[in-house]
Amino acid sequence: MAASTSPSGITKKLGKLVKVWQERGTKGLLRFLYQRGTERLQSKRTYDHWVKQTRLTRLDILNAKREIARWPLHPKFSILMPVYNVEAKWLEKAIQSVLNQIYPDWELCIADDASSMPHIKPILTHYSKFDARIKVVFRSENGNIAAASNSALELATGDYIALLDHDDELAIDALFETAKWINQHPDADFIYSDEDKIDSQGKRLDPFFKPDWSPDYFHACMYTCHLGIYRTRLIHDIGGFRTGYDGSQDYDLVLRVVEKTKNIYHIPKILYHWRIIPASVTAGEHAKPWAYLAARKALEDSLAASPYPGWVEETPWAGFWRVRRHITGQPLVSIIIPSAGKVIDTDNRSLSVLENCVRSIQQCSTYRNFEIIVVDGYDIPEPTLERLTQPTAADSSEAATIALVRCADPFNFAQRINLGAARARGEFLLLLNDDTEVLTPDWLESLLEFAQQTEIGAVGAKLLYPDGKIQHTGVMILDGNAGHAFHGFEGDHLGYFCSNVVNRNYLAVTAACLMMRREVFLQLGGMDEQFPLNYNDVDLCLKAHQAGYRNVVTPHAQLVHYESASREAGLRPPEWQTLNNKWGNYLKALGKDPYYNPNLSYRAVTFELVRK
Numbered sequence: 001m002a003a004s005t006s007p008s009g010i011t012k013k014l015g016k017l018v019k020v021w022q023e024r025g026t027k028g029l030l031r032f033l034y035q036r037g038t039e040r041l042q043s044k045r046t047y048d049h050w051v052k053q054t055r056l057t058r059l060d061i062l063n064a065k066r067e068i069a070r071w072p073l074h075p076k077f078s079i080l081m082p083v084y085n086v087e088a089k090w091l092e093k094a095i096q097s098v099l100n101q102i103y104p105d106w107e108l109c110i111a112d113d114a115s116s117m118p119h120i121k122p123i124l125t126h127y128s129k130f131d132a133r134i135k136v137v138f139r140s141e142n143g144n145i146a147a148a149s150n151s152a153l154e155l156a157t158g159d160y161i162a163l164l165d166h167d168d169e170l171a172i173d174a175l176f177e178t179a180k181w182i183n184q185h186p187d188a189d190f191i192y193s194d195e196d197k198i199d200s201q202g203k204r205l206d207p208f209f210k211p212d213w214s215p216d217y218f219h220a221c222m223y224t225c226h227l228g229i230y231r232t233r234l235i236h237d238i239g240g241f242r243t244g245y246d247g248s249q250d251y252d253l254v255l256r257v258v259e260k261t262k263n264i265y266h267i268p269k270i271l272y273h274w275r276i277i278p279a280s281v282t283a284g285e286h287a288k289p290w291a292y293l294a295a296r297k298a299l300e301d302s303l304a305a306s307p308y309p310g311w312v313e314e315t316p317w318a319g320f321w322r323v324r325r326h327i328t329g330q331p332l333v334s335i336i337i338p339s340a341g342k343v344i345d346t347d348n349r350s351l352s353v354l355e356n357c358v359r360s361i362q363q364c365s366t367y368r369n370f371e372i373i374v375v376d377g378y379d380i381p382e383p384t385l386e387r388l389t390q391p392t393a394a395d396s397s398e399a400a401t402i403a404l405v406r407c408a409d410p411f412n413f414a415q416r417i418n419l420g421a422a423r424a425r426g427e428f429l430l431l432l433n434d435d436t437e438v439l440t441p442d443w444l445e446s447l448l449e450f451a452q453q454t455e456i457g458a459v460g461a462k463l464l465y466p467d468g469k470i471q472h473t474g475v476m477i478l479d480g481n482a483g484h485a486f487h488g489f490e491g492d493h494l495g496y497f498c499s500n501v502v503n504r505n506y507l508a509v510t511a512a513c514l515m516m517r518r519e520v521f522l523q524l525g526g527m528d529e530q531f532p533l534n535y536n537d538v539d540l541c542l543k544a545h546q547a548g549y550r551n552v553v554t555p556h557a558q559l560v561h562y563e564s565a566s567r568e569a570g571l572r573p574p575e576w577q578t579l580n581n582k583w584g585n586y587l588k589a590l591g592k593d594p595y596y597n598p599n600l601s602y603r604a605v606t607f608e609l610v611r612k
Contacts, residue, residue: 004513005237011469015161015439016168016248017029017086018443024249026342027397028189030236030318032246034225037058038092038132038385038486039041044352044560046609047196047204047205047207047609048204050207051204051610052299052421055267056172056173056599061102061172062207062508064176065102067180068102068103068104068176068179071179071180071183072183072184073178073179073182073186074105074179075105075158075159075160075179075182076106076107076157076158076159076160076164077103077106077107077159077160077161077179077229078107078109078153078155078156078157078158078160078161078162079098079106079107079108079109079155079157079161079162079163079164079476079608080109080111080149080152080153080161080162080163080503081094081095081108081110081152081164081166081169082110082111082113082145082148082149082151082152082166083110083111083112083113083115083120083124083166084113084114084142084145084165084166085114085115085116085117085120086117086120086166087167087277088119088123090167090275090277091120091123091167092123093167093169094166094167094169095108095123095127095134095165095169095347096163097169097170097171097172097273098134098164098170099131099166099173100170100172101170101172101175101176102172102173102176103173103175103176103177103178105175105179106158107133107135107155107156107157107158107465108127108131108133108134108135108164109126109135109138109152109153109155109156110124110134110135110152111136111137111139111148111149111151111152111155112124112136112137112138112139113139113141113142113143113144113145113147113148113151114138114139114140114141114142114143114156118443119175121138123313124136124138124593129593133375133581135155135166135351136149137152137154137155139151140467143243143491144243144246145241145246145247145249146241146242146243146244146245146246146249147243149163149240149241149249150240150241150307153235153236153240153241156232158232159231159232160182160229160230160231160232161227161229161230161232161235162174162175162178162227162230163226163228163250165274165275166272167275167277167339168198168226168272168273168275169198169268169272169273169275170227170271170272170273170510171270171272171273171515172337173269173271174193174271174272175265177193177229177271178191178193178227178229178267178271181265181267185263185265187254187263188229188231188259188263188264188265189234189257189260189261189263189264190228190229190230190231190234190254190258190263190264190265191228191229191264191265191266191267192208192225192226192227192229192265192266192267193226193227193228193266193268193269193270193271193272194196194208194210194267194268194271194377194452194597194599195207195208195210195225195226195227195270195272195273195274196209196270196272196273197221197272197273197274197276198273198274198275198276198277199270199275199276199279200276200568202432204273206269207238207609208223208225209268209499209597209600209607209609210223210224210356211223211268211475211505211594211595211596211600212265212594212595212598213264213266213267213501213594213596214235214504214595215258215455215504215505215550216503216504216505216506216551217451217499217502217504218254218258219302219321219323219503220320220321220322220323220498220502220503220504221319221320221321221497222248222250222251222254222295222319223500223504224254224266224271224489225250225274226272226274226311227271227272227596228250228404229401230253231256231261233284234257234261235253237260238253238256238257238260243298244294245294245297245298246291246294246344247290247291247292247293247294247303248291248292248294248297248298249294249427251294251295251298251329252294252297255298255299255301255302255489256302256495259305259601262298266335266565268597268598268599269463270273279383279417283342283389286323286453287338290460290525292318295319295320296312296314298565299312299323299406300312301320301470303323303325303377306322307453308325308326308328308449308452309325309326309488310323310324310326310449311324312324312326316518317494317498317500317501317502320408320498320501320502321502322502322503322556325449325450325452325453325502327328327445327448327449327452328452329443330369330373330426331368331369331426331427331448331452332369332372332425332427332428333367333369333370333371333426333427333429333430333444333448334370334371334421334425334426334428334429334430334432334518334611335361335370335371335372335373335376335419335426335432336373336375336413336417336420336421336424336431336432337351337354337357337358337372337373337375337420337432337433337434337516338374338375338376338413338417338420338433338434339354339374339375339376339380339434340376340377340379340380340411340415340434341354341376341379341380341381341385341434342354342382342434342435344562347489350352351562352384353434353435354374354380354384354388354434354564355384355387355388356437357387357432357433357434357435357436358374358402360436360437360438361438361512362413362440364436364439364441364443365441365443365444365499366441366444366445367442367444367445367448367548370426370444371401371403371424371425371426372401372402372403372431373389373402373403373404373405373420373423373424374403374404374405374434375400375404375406375407375416375419376404376407377405377406377407377408377409377410377411377416378406378408378585385404387404389401389402391422395543397484403423405419405420407419410532411532412529412532412533412534413511413527413531413532414526414527414528414529414530414531414532414536415527415529415532416528417490417511417526417527417536421518421521421522424461424518426469426518427517427518427519428448428451428516428517429515429516429517429518429521429522430444430447430514430515430520430579431511431512431513431514431515431516431537432513433510433511433512433513433561434561435561435562435563436463436512436513436560436561437559437560437562437566438559439464439538439560440556440557440558440559442543442556443461443557443558443559444554446461446536446554446557447459447461447515447554447557448515449554450503450552451515451516451517452496452517454547455549455550456546456550456551457516457520457524457541457543457544457547457549457550457551458508458509458515458516458540458541458549458551459509459514459516459539459552459553459554460472460474460475460509460510460513460514460550460553460554461513461553461554461555461557461558461559462500462554462557462559463510463512463513463553463558463559463560463561463564464491464558464559464560464561465560465561465562466560466562468490468491469488469489469491470484470486470487470489470490470491470493470500471484471487471494471512471561471563472487472510472512472513472552472553472561473486473499473500473505473509473555474482474499474508474509474553474595475506475507475509475510475537475538475541476507476508476593476595476596477507477535477538477542477587477593478510478592478593478596479602480580480583480584480600481586482508482535482538483605484498484510484605484606485499485500485506485605485606485607486605486606487605489606493545495607496607498518499607501556502555503548503552503553503554503555503556503557504552504553504581504595505551505553505595506551506552506553506595507537507541507542507545507594507595508535508537508541508542508595509541509551509553510537511527511537511540512537512561513557513559513561514537514540514579516540516544517534520544520549523547524540524543524544524547525543527540528540529541530575530578530582531578531579533575534575534576535575535576535579539577539582542583542586546586
């Protein structure tokens with residue numbers, strides 16, 4: 001029996017369909033309905049089903065081998081595997097996963113770190129005689145994982161190295177997919193794949209479908225992890241693995257690799273199975289606490305060598321960090337607020353959103369070198385203007401004063417931001433909706449830490465509705481549709497692998513709170529006034545991305561957002577089409593949103609698995 005639907009629920013659904021039709025027309029509505037229906041049928045699939053559905057058949061393997069024969073490049077992979085006192089069955093499974101590879105041009109370089117268990121040497125000796133591609137060195141004394149990895153590296157003669165733990169398994173197509181990628185991208189210096197975990201019964205679980213290269217997320221956690229493939233020459237150039245970073249030696253390695261190359265690629269396929277056993281870091285935060293200390297040390301070293309030095313803070317989530325940056329100087333921040341001075345009813349009280357916004361900035365902010373520029377259409381009530389333009393008794397500084405820019409044209413958010421930017425004196429611009437309220441006192445510092453970096457374009461904040469639910473933690477663009485990640489979820493929802501609670505890169509951020517260097521804003525031509533209400537922020541962020549900048553959201557800058565209080569809610573029909581006409585070719589060339597994995601659902605930005 002079908003579940004009943006309330007009249008209010010039906011009305012809400014119909015309202016959404018009307019909005020889609022207004023945005024995209026009849027064809028767009030039909031496409032939306034088709035995609036939604038298809039995704040709903042698929043969204044219930046469990047990972048078990050996904051694994052079964054994506055498992056390679058004999059025909060797939062035969063076709064892969066035929067494809068290999070046609071490639072112009074056949075890179076050789078040296079798989080480094082340090083070994084120490086691992087159970088025989090896991091060691092044999094790890095080695096067998098290499099022997100099972102579809103792609104044949106590999107060597108397995110094993111360094112035993114003076115294991116005391118008697119079964120280790122016979123097993124390794126047997127396999128080295130079984131297949132000439134398996135090389136083994138037996139270290140005379142225990143030196144821990146970094147030293148053992150360097151011993152394995154000394155055996156390597158391949159073009160690329162791959163890292164394999166002694167109790168994990170490679171997917172059968174791991175090297176095939178990597179070699180295929182190198183044929184398509186011969187400049188690749190560092191390649192990583194998606195991964196999952198495998199328990200003692202061989203059951204696969206807990207998949208991690210990763211974003212493409214995301215430097216700020218990487219500073220929050222070692223998300224690239226397995227499978228990692230690195231150009232051998234580059235590893236030698238940086239001196240291999242460093243002792244003293246055992247447990248996070250690969251994190252330290254990648255932090256140094258990415259300082260030397262921008263040729264970083266992600267294969268959105270699960271090519272590595274990470275074993276869950278008590279001795280593994282996958283078993284929980286207490287399995288290898290020293291690994292987390294080593295990760296922090298590696299991050300601190302990386303920061304010390306950075307043009308933007310800082311420090312590392314712990315988070316409540318093991319293995320995740322907050323990298324802080326010292327702010328260079330005391331730059332002026334110009335806060336631009338388009339407003340009509342609306343009053344809304346909330347919590348049984350009337351609230352002047354502009355006054356509430358401005359007072360929260362003035363009273364809450366610990367960073368004081370800012371100016372506030374309000375842009376209106378001659379519609380802010382005079383009493384409101386009088387109250388705002390009078391410095392508070394507690395603060396008579398410039399930060400407490402308001403500059404007013406007026407525009408008689410019909411409301412156009414992009415136009416008013418541009419007018420405010422023309423009036424701004426600051427090195428940094430902060431675009432801000434008047435229906436926001438500051439929650440975190442160091443919000444400006446948290447934004448500035450990123451906006452000051454020359455590689456970064458737009459910096460966004462975490463915005464919450466008055467009821468504490470998520471309004472914004474980043475914007476994905478899926479099939480031309482912009483959507484907010486985890487929109488409507490509880491404010492403390494961790495997100496996908498802690499993506500809601502750590503710094504993370506996104507393709508776009510909302511202009512309800514967006515910081516950008518003034519020089520970048522001008523370089524990009526400001527906001528496109530073809531988007532009077534919606535997508536002007538998405539357009540600005542896409543311009544930044546196209547120009548080579550990356551965009552980032554920091555959840556450490558938090559505000560309440562009384563969304564659409566300052567104007568009528570809704571979408572103007574041409575805007576969605578204008579966005580897709582303008583950016584369709586660029587988005588098509590990208591192939592996908594680089595910060596969202598194609599194995600995940602496009603129905604909503606909730607990082608749910610769908611059937612392939």
